[in-house]
Amino acid sequence: QSALTQPASVSGSPGRSITISCTGTSSDVGGYNYVSWYQQHPGKAPKLIIYDVSNRPSGISNRFSGSKSANTASLTISGLQAEDEAHYYCSSYTSSSTPLFGGGTKLTVL
């Protein structure tokens, strides 16, 4: 099964907002509300920042928000900070009850 589609890179200035898209099919993103987003800094393990499309785990800033429309999920980061510079990966469960990751997006804070 092919990876979910994410832009390779996005950038934004401190204090501004950016949105990262994650496009799949009706057999994964569009079919279930089981989309998660992970943040990964260089040399570190991924960290869960959004689950079930729009829920934040305890301790995650409310600057991170998630949404979904049809087969595309989105992660929005508002009030960009230098520490937000990282790779971001989306994930969705599929009709086979197995998780599928996106290719990842590198966020650069200008």
Added chain:
Amino acid sequence: QVQLQESGPGLVKSSETLSLTCTVSGGSISSYYWNWIRQPPGKGLEWIGYIFYNGSPNYNSSLKSRVTISVDTSKNQLSLNLSSVTAADTAVYYCARGSRTRGPLNYWGHGTLVTVSS
């Protein structure tokens, strides 16, 4: 606080079997879904498979013929075996915990780099 720690050889010869262990501390391995994910250098994440602590494993179809995941509840450990490895299996391997079926991976190990040599 739940902690996961991967361990195993950092170098494996081509055609041999890669074997890794994930030790869970700060909580029981009973309940929850236990996953293995890998990340080739400079590339994205690839899910390998998961196992419920007392259930059957579920594997990525692209790796299914070579993968075995198991749980040892007496040792609070998760294991991964990947046979007939090639250079394409060189990656950082992570273990991660999912809290429910189709649930997010909310705890991750630090990862361990495995290099396949010819």
